Amino acid sequence: MTYQAFYRVYRPQSFREMSGQSHVKRTLQNALLANKTTHAYLFSGPRGTGKTSTAKIFAKALNCEHAPSKEPCNECATCLSITDGSHPDVIEFDAASNSRVEEIRDIIEKVRFAPASCRYKVYIIDEVHMLSTSAFNALLKTLEEPPSHAVFILATTEPHKLPATIISRCQRFDFKRLSTNDIIERMKVVLEDIELPFEEQGLKVIAQSAAGGMRDALSLLDQVVSFSGEKLKLEDTLLVTGSISQEVFYELAEALKVKDVAQMLALLEQLIADGKDPLRLSEDLITFFRDLLLLQTSEDLAELLELVSPEERVFTLAHDFAPDLLYGYIDILAKTQQEMRFSHHTKIYLETALLKMVQFSGGAVGQTTTSGEVAMSPELAQKIVALEQMVQQLSAQLQAGAPVQTAQTPKEQRPRAKSPNGYKAPTGRIQEILKDATKQDVQRIKSVWAQALSQMQKSQSALLAEAEPVAASSSAFVLKFKYDIHCQMVADNQSLKAQFTQLIAGQTGTMYEMLCTPEEAWLKLREEFIRDHGLEQQKKSQNETDHEMELLEPPPAEMPEGPFIDDAQPLASQDPLVTEAEKLFGKDFIEIVED
Numbered sequence: 167m168t169y170q171a172f173y174r175v176y177r178p179q180s181f182r183e184m185s186g187q188s189h190v191k192r193t194l195q196n197a198l199l200a201n202k203t204t205h206a207y208l209f210s211g212p213r214g215t216g217k218t219s220t221a222k223i224f225a226k227a228l229n230c231e232h233a234p235s236k237e238p239c240n241e242c243a244t245c246l247s248i249t250d251g252s253h254p255d256v257i258e259f260d261a262a263s264n265s266r267v268e269e270i271r272d273i274i275e276k277v278r279f280a281p282a283s284c285r286y287k288v289y290i291i292d293e294v295h296m297l298s299t300s301a302f303n304a305l306l307k308t309l310e311e312p313p314s315h316a317v318f319i320l321a322t323t324e325p326h327k328l329p330a331t332i333i334s335r336c337q338r339f340d341f342k343r344l345s346t347n348d349i350i351e352r353m354k355v356v357l358e359d360i361e362l363p364f365e366e367q368g369l370k371v372i373a374q375s376a377a378g379g380m381r382d383a384l385s386l387l388d389q390v391v392s393f394s395g396e397k398l399k400l401e402d403t404l405l406v407t408g409s410i411s412q413e414v415f416y417e418l419a420e421a422l423k424v425k426d427v428a429q430m431l432a433l434l435e436q437l438i439a440d441g442k443d444p445l446r447l448s449e450d451l452i453t454f455f456r457d458l459l460l461l462q463t464s465e466d467l468a469e470l471l472e473l474v475s476p477e478e479r480v481f482t483l484a485h486d487f488a489p490d491l492l493y494g495y496i497d498i499l500a501k502t503q504q505e506m507r508f509s510h511h512t513k514i515y516l517e518t519a520l521l522k523m524v525q526f527s528g529g530a531v532g533q534t535t536t537s538g539e540v541a542m543s544p545e546l547a548q549k550i551v552a553l554e555q556m557v558q559q560l561s562a563q564l565q566a567g568a569p570v571q572t573a574q575t576p577k578e579q580r581p582r583a584k585s586p587n588g589y590k591a592p593t594g595r596i597q598e599i600l601k602d603a604t605k606q607d608v609q610r611i612k613s614v615w616a617q618a619l620s621q622m623q624k625s626q627s628a629l630l631a632e633a634e635p636v637a638a639s640s641s642a643f644v645l646k647f648k649y650d651i652h653c654q655m656v657a658d659n660q661s662l663k664a665q666f667t668q669l670i671a672g673q674t675g676t677m678y679e680m681l682c683t684p685e686e687a688w689l690k691l692r693e694e695f696i697r698d699h700g701l702e703q704q705k706k707s708q709n710e711t712d713h714e715m716e717l718l719e720p721p722p723a724e725m726p727e728g729p730f731i732d733d734a735q736p737l738a739s740q741d742p743l744v745t746e747a748e749k750l751f752g753k754d755f756i757e758i759v760e761d
Contacts, residue, residue, distance in 0.1 A: 211341025214379030343378025
Protein backbone atom coordinates (compact mmCIF):
# COMPACT_ATOMS: atom_id res chain seq x y z
CA MET A 167 0.00 0.00 0.00
CA THR A 168 1.35 3.47 -0.89
CA TYR A 169 2.31 5.93 1.83
CA GLN A 170 -0.47 8.21 3.04
CA ALA A 171 -0.06 11.59 4.74
CA PHE A 172 -0.69 11.85 8.46
CA TYR A 173 -3.80 14.03 8.03
CA ARG A 174 -5.42 11.26 5.95
CA VAL A 175 -4.33 8.31 8.07
CA TYR A 176 -5.24 9.94 11.37
CA ARG A 177 -8.53 11.53 10.30
CA PRO A 178 -10.96 11.09 13.24
CA GLN A 179 -13.52 8.32 12.73
CA SER A 180 -15.76 9.07 15.73
CA PHE A 181 -16.88 12.03 17.79
CA ARG A 182 -14.63 10.78 20.56
CA GLU A 183 -11.51 11.16 18.40
CA MET A 184 -12.36 14.71 17.32
CA SER A 185 -10.17 17.49 18.73
CA GLY A 186 -12.04 20.49 20.12
CA GLN A 187 -15.43 21.60 18.70
CA SER A 188 -17.22 20.36 21.83
CA HIS A 189 -20.28 22.51 21.08
CA VAL A 190 -20.72 20.78 17.71
CA LYS A 191 -20.17 17.27 19.05
CA ARG A 192 -22.58 17.66 21.94
CA THR A 193 -25.41 19.10 19.81
CA LEU A 194 -25.16 16.42 17.14
CA GLN A 195 -24.89 13.57 19.65
CA ASN A 196 -27.98 14.77 21.56
CA ALA A 197 -29.92 15.02 18.30
CA LEU A 198 -28.88 11.46 17.36
CA LEU A 199 -29.94 10.00 20.71
CA ALA A 200 -33.29 11.81 20.67
CA ASN A 201 -33.87 11.05 16.97
CA LYS A 202 -34.34 14.77 16.25
CA THR A 203 -32.01 15.21 13.33
CA THR A 204 -33.01 17.68 10.65
CA HIS A 205 -32.76 17.62 6.86
CA ALA A 206 -29.99 20.25 6.25
CA TYR A 207 -26.82 21.29 8.10
CA LEU A 208 -24.25 23.98 7.41
CA PHE A 209 -20.69 23.51 8.75
CA SER A 210 -18.61 26.69 8.45
CA GLY A 211 -15.18 27.61 9.78
CA PRO A 212 -11.46 27.95 8.94
CA ARG A 213 -9.60 25.29 7.01
CA GLY A 214 -8.45 22.16 8.79
CA THR A 215 -10.85 22.43 11.74
CA GLY A 216 -12.79 19.20 11.04
CA LYS A 217 -15.84 20.15 8.98
CA THR A 218 -15.67 17.31 6.43
CA SER A 219 -14.56 14.78 9.05
CA THR A 220 -17.54 15.71 11.24
CA ALA A 221 -19.88 15.36 8.26
CA LYS A 222 -18.64 11.81 7.59
CA ILE A 223 -18.86 10.83 11.26
CA PHE A 224 -22.43 12.19 11.40
CA ALA A 225 -23.35 10.27 8.23
CA LYS A 226 -22.02 7.06 9.79
CA ALA A 227 -23.90 7.70 13.04
CA LEU A 228 -27.16 8.27 11.10
CA ASN A 229 -26.86 5.02 9.14
CA CYS A 230 -25.06 2.80 11.67
CA GLU A 231 -26.68 -0.59 12.15
CA HIS A 232 -26.61 0.00 15.92
CA ALA A 233 -28.38 3.37 15.73
CA PRO A 234 -29.69 5.30 17.50
CA SER A 235 -26.34 5.90 19.15
CA LYS A 236 -24.19 8.92 19.88
CA GLU A 237 -21.15 7.22 18.30
CA PRO A 238 -20.83 5.11 15.13
CA CYS A 239 -19.60 1.59 15.83
CA ASN A 240 -17.08 1.65 12.93
CA GLU A 241 -17.46 -2.15 12.79
CA CYS A 242 -20.64 -2.80 10.80
CA ALA A 243 -20.64 -3.03 7.02
CA THR A 244 -22.30 0.36 6.67
CA CYS A 245 -19.73 2.20 8.82
CA LEU A 246 -16.82 0.49 7.08
CA SER A 247 -18.10 1.27 3.60
CA ILE A 248 -18.72 4.92 4.52
CA THR A 249 -15.21 5.13 5.97
CA ASP A 250 -13.56 3.92 2.77
CA GLY A 251 -15.91 6.06 0.62
CA SER A 252 -17.64 3.21 -1.23
CA HIS A 253 -21.17 3.46 0.16
CA PRO A 254 -23.70 4.43 -2.55
CA ASP A 255 -26.01 6.32 -0.16
CA VAL A 256 -23.36 8.73 1.16
CA ILE A 257 -22.40 10.99 -1.72
CA GLU A 258 -19.49 13.46 -1.38
CA PHE A 259 -19.81 16.33 -3.82
CA ASP A 260 -17.01 18.85 -4.46
CA ALA A 261 -18.64 22.13 -5.40
CA ALA A 262 -15.30 23.69 -6.32
CA SER A 263 -14.99 21.41 -9.38
CA ASN A 264 -18.72 20.89 -9.97
CA SER A 265 -20.17 24.36 -9.67
CA ARG A 266 -22.45 24.37 -12.69
CA VAL A 267 -26.21 24.08 -12.48
CA GLU A 268 -26.19 20.80 -14.46
CA GLU A 269 -24.43 18.92 -11.64
CA ILE A 270 -26.93 20.21 -9.09
CA ARG A 271 -29.85 19.19 -11.31
CA ASP A 272 -28.41 15.68 -11.43
CA ILE A 273 -28.48 15.58 -7.61
CA ILE A 274 -32.05 16.90 -7.56
CA GLU A 275 -33.22 14.18 -9.97
CA LYS A 276 -31.61 11.38 -7.95
CA VAL A 277 -32.50 12.61 -4.46
CA ARG A 278 -36.10 11.43 -4.75
CA PHE A 279 -35.01 7.78 -5.09
CA ALA A 280 -34.95 5.80 -1.84
CA PRO A 281 -31.61 4.74 -0.29
CA ALA A 282 -30.13 1.48 -1.51
CA SER A 283 -29.24 -0.07 1.86
CA CYS A 284 -29.42 2.63 4.56
CA ARG A 285 -32.05 4.67 6.31
CA TYR A 286 -30.78 8.03 4.98
CA LYS A 287 -29.26 9.21 1.77
CA VAL A 288 -26.62 11.78 2.84
CA TYR A 289 -25.22 14.43 0.47
CA ILE A 290 -21.99 16.09 1.67
CA ILE A 291 -21.35 19.19 -0.48
CA ASP A 292 -17.85 20.55 0.25
CA GLU A 293 -16.83 24.16 -0.52
CA VAL A 294 -20.49 24.94 -1.20
CA HIS A 295 -19.78 28.67 -1.60
CA MET A 296 -18.24 27.88 -5.02
CA LEU A 297 -21.62 27.04 -6.54
CA SER A 298 -22.96 29.42 -9.15
CA THR A 299 -26.04 31.56 -8.54
CA SER A 300 -28.15 29.43 -10.86
CA ALA A 301 -26.98 26.28 -9.03
CA PHE A 302 -28.03 27.79 -5.69
CA ASN A 303 -31.43 28.67 -7.13
CA ALA A 304 -31.89 25.15 -8.44
CA LEU A 305 -30.96 23.66 -5.04
CA LEU A 306 -33.16 26.01 -3.06
CA LYS A 307 -36.51 24.22 -3.28
CA THR A 308 -35.04 20.76 -2.75
CA LEU A 309 -33.06 22.00 0.25
CA GLU A 310 -36.21 23.45 1.78
CA GLU A 311 -38.44 20.40 1.31
CA PRO A 312 -36.32 17.31 0.60
CA PRO A 313 -37.64 13.76 0.80
CA SER A 314 -37.78 12.31 4.30
CA HIS A 315 -34.83 10.01 3.57
CA ALA A 316 -32.47 12.79 2.39
CA VAL A 317 -29.99 14.77 4.53
CA PHE A 318 -27.82 17.59 3.14
CA ILE A 319 -24.56 18.62 4.87
CA LEU A 320 -22.99 21.77 3.40
CA ALA A 321 -19.39 22.64 4.31
CA THR A 322 -17.69 25.98 3.59
CA THR A 323 -14.84 28.20 4.70
CA GLU A 324 -16.61 31.38 3.51
CA PRO A 325 -20.22 31.40 4.73
CA HIS A 326 -20.64 35.09 3.84
CA LYS A 327 -20.69 34.10 0.15
CA LEU A 328 -23.78 31.93 0.61
CA PRO A 329 -27.21 33.38 -0.16
CA ALA A 330 -29.28 34.14 2.91
CA THR A 331 -32.04 31.90 1.56
CA ILE A 332 -29.66 28.91 1.74
CA ILE A 333 -28.38 29.70 5.25
CA SER A 334 -31.90 30.15 6.62
CA ARG A 335 -32.86 26.61 5.57
CA CYS A 336 -29.97 24.96 7.44
CA GLN A 337 -28.86 24.37 11.01
CA ARG A 338 -25.59 26.26 11.16
CA PHE A 339 -22.54 25.11 13.15
CA ASP A 340 -19.51 27.39 13.32
CA PHE A 341 -16.23 25.52 13.75
CA LYS A 342 -13.55 27.38 15.70
CA ARG A 343 -9.78 27.31 15.36
CA LEU A 344 -8.23 24.59 17.47
CA SER A 345 -6.21 25.53 20.52
CA THR A 346 -2.49 24.85 20.79
CA ASN A 347 -3.08 22.22 23.45
CA ASP A 348 -5.60 20.33 21.28
CA ILE A 349 -3.15 20.24 18.37
CA ILE A 350 -0.25 19.12 20.57
CA GLU A 351 -2.30 16.33 22.12
CA ARG A 352 -3.28 15.05 18.67
CA MET A 353 0.34 15.13 17.47
CA LYS A 354 1.40 13.21 20.56
CA VAL A 355 -1.08 10.47 19.63
CA VAL A 356 0.41 10.28 16.13
CA LEU A 357 4.02 10.18 17.35
CA GLU A 358 3.24 7.57 19.98
CA ASP A 359 1.53 5.46 17.36
CA ILE A 360 4.60 5.52 15.10
CA GLU A 361 6.82 5.14 18.19
CA LEU A 362 8.98 8.21 17.53
CA PRO A 363 10.48 10.07 20.55
CA PHE A 364 9.95 13.85 20.53
CA GLU A 365 10.70 17.10 22.33
CA GLU A 366 7.50 18.82 23.43
CA GLN A 367 8.93 22.27 22.72
CA GLY A 368 9.20 21.24 19.09
CA LEU A 369 5.52 20.32 19.03
CA LYS A 370 4.72 23.81 20.34
CA VAL A 371 6.59 25.34 17.43
CA ILE A 372 4.58 23.22 14.96
CA ALA A 373 1.27 24.06 16.67
CA GLN A 374 2.02 27.77 16.53
CA SER A 375 2.90 27.57 12.83
CA ALA A 376 -0.37 25.72 12.11
CA ALA A 377 -2.44 28.73 13.33
CA GLY A 378 -5.32 26.61 14.66
CA GLY A 379 -5.63 24.18 11.75
CA MET A 380 -5.21 20.46 12.50
CA ARG A 381 -4.56 19.54 8.87
CA ASP A 382 -1.76 22.11 8.62
CA ALA A 383 -0.25 20.84 11.88
CA LEU A 384 -0.25 17.20 10.75
CA SER A 385 1.22 18.15 7.38
CA LEU A 386 4.07 20.03 9.10
CA LEU A 387 4.55 17.11 11.48
CA ASP A 388 4.81 14.81 8.49
CA GLN A 389 7.59 16.99 7.06
CA VAL A 390 9.48 17.18 10.34
CA VAL A 391 9.26 13.41 10.87
CA SER A 392 10.64 12.82 7.39
CA PHE A 393 13.47 15.29 8.08
CA SER A 394 14.31 14.01 11.57
CA GLY A 395 16.22 10.89 12.42
CA GLU A 396 15.57 8.77 15.46
CA LYS A 397 14.01 11.65 17.44
CA LEU A 398 11.95 14.72 16.69
CA LYS A 399 14.08 17.61 17.98
CA LEU A 400 13.41 21.28 18.47
CA GLU A 401 16.13 22.24 16.00
CA ASP A 402 14.48 20.13 13.31
CA THR A 403 11.09 21.81 13.78
CA LEU A 404 12.66 25.27 13.74
CA LEU A 405 14.46 24.52 10.51
CA VAL A 406 11.47 22.97 8.72
CA THR A 407 8.86 25.54 9.84
CA GLY A 408 11.14 28.58 9.50
CA SER A 409 10.61 29.57 13.13
CA ILE A 410 13.22 30.96 15.50
CA SER A 411 14.56 29.40 18.67
CA GLN A 412 13.96 30.84 22.11
CA GLU A 413 17.71 31.47 22.45
CA VAL A 414 17.71 33.97 19.59
CA PHE A 415 14.74 35.84 21.05
CA TYR A 416 16.49 35.91 24.42
CA GLU A 417 19.61 37.45 22.85
CA LEU A 418 17.50 40.02 20.98
CA ALA A 419 15.72 41.01 24.18
CA GLU A 420 19.02 41.32 26.05
CA ALA A 421 20.43 43.58 23.32
CA LEU A 422 17.23 45.62 23.41
CA LYS A 423 17.43 45.96 27.19
CA VAL A 424 20.98 47.41 27.12
CA LYS A 425 20.24 49.35 23.89
CA ASP A 426 22.99 47.54 21.95
CA VAL A 427 21.90 48.46 18.43
CA ALA A 428 24.88 46.82 16.72
CA GLN A 429 24.26 43.44 18.34
CA MET A 430 20.53 43.62 17.64
CA LEU A 431 20.93 44.44 13.94
CA ALA A 432 23.64 41.78 13.59
CA LEU A 433 21.27 39.14 14.96
CA LEU A 434 18.56 40.30 12.54
CA GLU A 435 21.00 40.18 9.62
CA GLN A 436 21.97 36.62 10.52
CA LEU A 437 18.31 35.55 10.71
CA ILE A 438 17.58 37.05 7.29
CA ALA A 439 20.67 35.33 5.87
CA ASP A 440 19.36 32.03 7.22
CA GLY A 441 16.22 32.48 5.15
CA LYS A 442 13.83 33.72 7.85
CA ASP A 443 10.88 35.76 6.64
CA PRO A 444 10.81 39.29 8.20
CA LEU A 445 7.00 39.24 8.34
CA ARG A 446 7.01 35.92 10.18
CA LEU A 447 9.80 37.22 12.40
CA SER A 448 7.71 40.23 13.44
CA GLU A 449 4.83 37.91 14.35
CA ASP A 450 7.17 35.78 16.47
CA LEU A 451 8.52 38.87 18.24
CA ILE A 452 5.00 39.96 19.13
CA THR A 453 4.29 36.50 20.54
CA PHE A 454 7.58 36.57 22.49
CA PHE A 455 6.80 39.87 24.20
CA ARG A 456 3.28 38.65 24.85
CA ASP A 457 4.78 35.65 26.68
CA LEU A 458 6.93 38.00 28.77
CA LEU A 459 3.81 39.95 29.76
CA LEU A 460 2.12 36.72 30.86
CA LEU A 461 5.13 35.78 32.99
CA GLN A 462 5.06 39.25 34.57
CA THR A 463 1.40 38.86 35.43
CA SER A 464 1.65 35.46 37.09
CA GLU A 465 3.89 32.41 37.02
CA ASP A 466 0.76 30.26 37.00
CA LEU A 467 0.13 31.22 33.35
CA ALA A 468 3.04 29.12 32.10
CA GLU A 469 0.64 26.80 30.29
CA LEU A 470 -0.43 29.66 28.00
CA LEU A 471 3.12 30.36 26.79
CA GLU A 472 3.65 29.78 23.08
CA LEU A 473 7.30 30.59 22.36
CA VAL A 474 9.24 30.58 25.60
CA SER A 475 9.66 27.87 28.17
CA PRO A 476 9.19 28.70 31.86
CA GLU A 477 12.89 28.87 32.79
CA GLU A 478 14.45 30.93 35.56
CA ARG A 479 16.35 33.24 33.22
CA VAL A 480 13.17 33.91 31.25
CA PHE A 481 11.35 34.89 34.44
CA THR A 482 14.21 37.25 35.26
CA LEU A 483 14.16 38.75 31.77
CA ALA A 484 10.40 39.30 31.93
CA HIS A 485 10.73 41.36 35.13
CA ASP A 486 13.61 43.41 33.69
CA PHE A 487 11.14 45.18 31.37
CA ALA A 488 8.46 47.58 32.58
CA PRO A 489 4.93 46.67 31.42
CA ASP A 490 4.55 49.91 29.47
CA LEU A 491 7.74 49.10 27.56
CA LEU A 492 6.42 45.69 26.53
CA TYR A 493 3.08 47.19 25.50
CA GLY A 494 4.95 49.81 23.47
CA TYR A 495 7.10 47.16 21.75
CA ILE A 496 4.01 45.17 20.77
CA ASP A 497 2.37 48.35 19.47
CA ILE A 498 5.37 49.25 17.31
CA LEU A 499 5.68 45.73 15.91
CA ALA A 500 1.94 45.48 15.18
CA LYS A 501 1.92 48.75 13.21
CA THR A 502 5.08 47.74 11.36
CA GLN A 503 3.55 44.39 10.51
CA GLN A 504 0.60 46.11 8.84
CA GLU A 505 2.95 48.28 6.75
CA MET A 506 5.13 45.30 5.79
CA ARG A 507 2.18 43.53 4.14
CA PHE A 508 2.13 46.16 1.38
CA SER A 509 5.88 46.46 0.78
CA HIS A 510 8.65 44.41 -0.81
CA HIS A 511 11.28 45.90 1.54
CA THR A 512 10.15 44.10 4.66
CA LYS A 513 13.65 43.88 6.12
CA ILE A 514 13.99 47.68 6.20
CA TYR A 515 10.64 48.02 7.98
CA LEU A 516 11.71 45.49 10.63
CA GLU A 517 15.07 47.23 11.16
CA THR A 518 13.25 50.55 11.58
CA ALA A 519 10.88 48.96 14.10
CA LEU A 520 13.82 47.66 16.17
CA LEU A 521 15.41 51.13 16.18
CA LYS A 522 12.11 52.63 17.36
CA MET A 523 11.96 50.07 20.13
CA VAL A 524 15.50 51.01 21.27
CA GLN A 525 14.54 54.70 21.43
CA PHE A 526 11.17 54.01 23.04
CA SER A 527 11.27 54.92 26.75
CA GLY A 528 7.68 54.21 27.72
CA GLY A 529 7.20 57.74 29.05
CA ALA A 530 4.23 58.77 26.92
CA VAL A 531 1.57 60.96 28.42
CA GLY A 532 -1.10 59.03 30.25
CA GLN A 533 0.81 55.72 30.46
CA THR A 534 1.20 54.05 33.83
CA THR A 535 4.75 53.45 35.07
CA THR A 536 5.93 50.55 37.21
CA SER A 537 5.48 52.57 40.39
CA GLY A 538 1.86 53.26 39.55
CA GLU A 539 2.41 56.98 38.85
CA VAL A 540 1.29 58.66 35.65
CA ALA A 541 4.13 59.97 33.49
CA MET A 542 3.64 63.29 31.70
CA SER A 543 5.54 65.69 29.52
CA PRO A 544 7.46 68.67 31.08
CA GLU A 545 5.18 71.19 29.31
CA LEU A 546 2.08 69.65 30.85
CA ALA A 547 3.73 69.60 34.27
CA GLN A 548 4.50 73.35 34.01
CA LYS A 549 0.90 74.13 33.06
CA ILE A 550 -0.38 72.16 36.02
CA VAL A 551 1.98 74.03 38.40
CA ALA A 552 0.82 77.40 36.99
CA LEU A 553 -2.85 76.44 37.41
CA GLU A 554 -2.24 75.33 40.99
CA GLN A 555 -0.61 78.68 41.80
CA MET A 556 -3.53 80.54 40.26
CA VAL A 557 -6.02 78.53 42.31
CA GLN A 558 -4.06 79.26 45.48
CA GLN A 559 -4.06 83.01 44.75
CA LEU A 560 -7.82 83.04 44.12
CA SER A 561 -8.44 81.11 47.32
CA ALA A 562 -6.35 83.60 49.29
CA GLN A 563 -8.30 86.53 47.79
CA LEU A 564 -11.62 84.92 48.69
CA GLN A 565 -10.49 84.32 52.26
CA ALA A 566 -9.36 87.96 52.52
CA GLY A 567 -12.82 89.10 51.43
CA ALA A 568 -11.85 90.49 48.04
CA PRO A 569 -14.72 90.65 45.57
CA VAL A 570 -14.63 88.16 42.79
CA GLN A 571 -14.30 89.81 39.40
CA THR A 572 -16.64 88.31 36.93
CA ALA A 573 -15.67 88.10 33.34
CA GLN A 574 -16.92 91.13 31.42
CA THR A 575 -19.06 90.38 28.47
CA PRO A 576 -17.48 91.70 25.30
CA LYS A 577 -18.94 94.84 23.82
CA GLU A 578 -21.64 93.98 21.37
CA GLN A 579 -20.39 94.65 17.89
CA ARG A 580 -22.52 96.76 15.66
CA PRO A 581 -23.81 94.63 12.80
CA ARG A 582 -22.77 95.55 9.33
CA ALA A 583 -25.13 97.70 7.39
CA LYS A 584 -27.06 95.43 5.06
CA SER A 585 -28.26 96.62 1.72
CA PRO A 586 -31.52 95.40 0.19
CA ASN A 587 -29.70 92.98 -2.15
CA GLY A 588 -27.97 91.25 0.73
CA TYR A 589 -24.49 92.90 0.64
CA LYS A 590 -23.09 93.81 4.08
CA ALA A 591 -20.78 96.78 4.17
CA PRO A 592 -17.73 96.47 6.50
CA THR A 593 -19.08 98.99 8.98
CA GLY A 594 -16.48 98.50 11.70
CA ARG A 595 -13.53 98.89 9.36
CA ILE A 596 -15.06 101.97 7.70
CA GLN A 597 -15.52 103.63 11.09
CA GLU A 598 -11.86 103.05 11.89
CA ILE A 599 -10.90 104.72 8.61
CA LEU A 600 -13.20 107.69 9.32
CA LYS A 601 -11.44 108.33 12.63
CA ASP A 602 -8.13 108.85 10.79
CA ALA A 603 -9.60 110.40 7.61
CA THR A 604 -8.10 113.67 6.34
CA LYS A 605 -8.97 116.07 3.53
CA GLN A 606 -5.52 115.74 1.96
CA ASP A 607 -5.85 111.94 1.67
CA VAL A 608 -9.25 111.97 -0.03
CA GLN A 609 -8.12 114.76 -2.42
CA ARG A 610 -5.07 112.67 -3.24
CA ILE A 611 -7.29 109.73 -4.24
CA LYS A 612 -9.58 111.98 -6.31
CA SER A 613 -6.65 113.54 -8.18
CA VAL A 614 -5.63 110.18 -9.66
CA TRP A 615 -9.11 108.68 -9.93
CA ALA A 616 -9.79 109.48 -13.58
CA GLN A 617 -6.33 108.41 -14.73
CA ALA A 618 -6.63 105.05 -12.90
CA LEU A 619 -10.05 104.39 -14.48
CA SER A 620 -8.70 105.12 -17.96
CA GLN A 621 -6.09 102.38 -17.59
CA MET A 622 -8.66 99.65 -16.85
CA GLN A 623 -10.80 97.62 -19.20
CA LYS A 624 -14.11 99.18 -20.13
CA SER A 625 -16.13 96.40 -18.49
CA GLN A 626 -14.27 96.97 -15.22
CA SER A 627 -14.21 100.77 -15.31
CA ALA A 628 -17.97 100.77 -15.94
CA LEU A 629 -18.50 99.22 -12.51
CA LEU A 630 -16.53 102.07 -10.90
CA ALA A 631 -17.95 104.87 -13.03
CA GLU A 632 -20.80 105.57 -10.57
CA ALA A 633 -18.52 105.19 -7.50
CA GLU A 634 -17.04 108.08 -5.53
CA PRO A 635 -14.27 108.20 -2.88
CA VAL A 636 -15.84 109.86 0.16
CA ALA A 637 -13.24 109.32 2.89
CA ALA A 638 -9.60 108.27 3.05
CA SER A 639 -6.83 107.76 5.56
CA SER A 640 -3.14 107.21 5.00
CA SER A 641 -3.69 103.47 4.32
CA ALA A 642 -7.29 103.01 3.08
CA PHE A 643 -10.17 104.75 1.35
CA VAL A 644 -13.96 104.32 1.21
CA LEU A 645 -15.89 104.09 -2.07
CA LYS A 646 -19.57 105.01 -2.16
CA PHE A 647 -21.57 103.28 -4.91
CA LYS A 648 -24.77 104.66 -6.39
CA TYR A 649 -26.04 101.19 -7.27
CA ASP A 650 -25.96 98.35 -4.81
CA ILE A 651 -25.37 95.69 -7.45
CA HIS A 652 -22.21 97.46 -8.62
CA CYS A 653 -21.01 97.64 -5.03
CA GLN A 654 -21.45 93.93 -4.48
CA MET A 655 -19.84 93.00 -7.80
CA VAL A 656 -16.75 95.09 -7.06
CA ALA A 657 -16.52 93.89 -3.44
CA ASP A 658 -16.68 90.23 -4.49
CA ASN A 659 -14.16 90.64 -7.32
CA GLN A 660 -10.83 90.40 -5.55
CA SER A 661 -8.77 90.55 -8.75
CA LEU A 662 -10.47 93.82 -9.81
CA LYS A 663 -9.85 95.38 -6.38
CA ALA A 664 -6.21 94.31 -6.44
CA GLN A 665 -5.70 95.71 -9.96
CA PHE A 666 -7.34 99.05 -9.15
CA THR A 667 -5.43 99.58 -5.92
CA GLN A 668 -2.18 98.81 -7.77
CA LEU A 669 -3.02 101.45 -10.38
CA ILE A 670 -3.66 104.00 -7.64
CA ALA A 671 -0.47 102.95 -5.89
CA GLY A 672 1.45 103.57 -9.12
CA GLN A 673 0.22 107.18 -9.13
CA THR A 674 0.35 107.95 -5.40
CA GLY A 675 3.15 105.69 -4.21
CA THR A 676 0.90 104.18 -1.49
CA MET A 677 -0.84 100.80 -1.53
CA TYR A 678 -4.32 101.58 -0.23
CA GLU A 679 -7.01 99.24 1.04
CA MET A 680 -10.29 99.74 -0.82
CA LEU A 681 -13.60 99.41 1.07
CA CYS A 682 -16.95 99.44 -0.72
CA THR A 683 -20.31 100.60 0.62
CA PRO A 684 -23.69 101.28 -1.02
CA GLU A 685 -24.99 104.83 -0.91
CA GLU A 686 -27.87 104.06 1.45
CA ALA A 687 -25.57 102.31 3.92
CA TRP A 688 -23.06 105.14 3.64
CA LEU A 689 -25.69 107.79 4.50
CA LYS A 690 -26.65 105.90 7.66
CA LEU A 691 -23.05 105.31 8.61
CA ARG A 692 -22.08 108.94 8.02
CA GLU A 693 -25.00 110.17 10.11
CA GLU A 694 -24.05 107.87 13.00
CA PHE A 695 -20.41 108.88 12.81
CA ILE A 696 -21.23 112.61 12.81
CA ARG A 697 -23.58 112.14 15.76
CA ASP A 698 -21.18 109.96 17.76
CA HIS A 699 -18.13 112.14 17.19
CA GLY A 700 -19.81 115.59 17.33
CA LEU A 701 -18.62 116.63 13.91
CA GLU A 702 -21.26 119.43 13.63
CA GLN A 703 -20.21 121.02 16.89
CA GLN A 704 -16.58 120.67 15.83
CA LYS A 705 -17.29 122.55 12.59
CA LYS A 706 -19.09 125.37 14.47
CA SER A 707 -16.33 125.69 17.00
CA GLN A 708 -13.78 125.58 14.18
CA ASN A 709 -15.54 128.48 12.40
CA GLU A 710 -15.55 130.54 15.61
CA THR A 711 -11.90 129.78 16.17
CA ASP A 712 -11.06 130.81 12.61
CA HIS A 713 -12.86 134.16 13.15
CA GLU A 714 -10.91 134.79 16.36
CA MET A 715 -7.65 133.81 14.70
CA GLU A 716 -8.21 136.50 12.02
CA LEU A 717 -8.18 139.14 14.79
CA LEU A 718 -4.91 137.91 16.21
CA GLU A 719 -1.60 139.18 14.90
CA PRO A 720 0.63 137.26 14.20
CA PRO A 721 -1.48 134.14 13.37
CA PRO A 722 -0.93 131.16 15.70
CA ALA A 723 0.42 127.76 14.59
CA GLU A 724 -1.85 125.58 12.48
CA MET A 725 -4.26 123.56 14.56
CA PRO A 726 -4.53 119.81 13.96
CA GLU A 727 -7.33 118.65 11.73
CA GLY A 728 -10.07 116.31 12.97
CA PRO A 729 -11.84 113.55 11.09
CA PHE A 730 -12.80 114.63 7.58
CA ILE A 731 -15.67 113.38 5.45
CA ASP A 732 -15.84 114.85 1.98
CA ASP A 733 -19.65 115.20 1.97
CA ALA A 734 -20.14 115.72 5.72
CA GLN A 735 -22.16 118.92 5.64
CA PRO A 736 -24.74 119.21 8.42
CA LEU A 737 -27.70 117.17 7.26
CA ALA A 738 -30.30 119.57 8.61
CA SER A 739 -28.84 122.62 6.78
CA GLN A 740 -28.73 120.97 3.36
CA ASP A 741 -31.12 122.45 0.80
CA PRO A 742 -33.27 119.78 -0.94
CA LEU A 743 -32.65 121.53 -4.26
CA VAL A 744 -28.91 121.39 -3.73
CA THR A 745 -29.09 117.74 -2.79
CA GLU A 746 -31.08 116.85 -5.89
CA ALA A 747 -28.70 118.87 -8.10
CA GLU A 748 -25.72 117.03 -6.63
CA LYS A 749 -27.38 113.69 -7.39
CA LEU A 750 -28.03 114.73 -11.01
CA PHE A 751 -24.74 116.45 -11.91
CA GLY A 752 -22.26 115.49 -9.16
CA LYS A 753 -20.64 117.66 -6.52
CA ASP A 754 -17.70 118.64 -8.70
CA PHE A 755 -19.98 120.51 -11.10
CA ILE A 756 -22.08 122.29 -8.44
CA GLU A 757 -20.97 125.59 -6.87
CA ILE A 758 -23.14 127.04 -4.09
CA VAL A 759 -23.22 130.84 -3.90
CA GLU A 760 -24.82 132.30 -0.79
CA ASP A 761 -26.71 135.58 -1.10
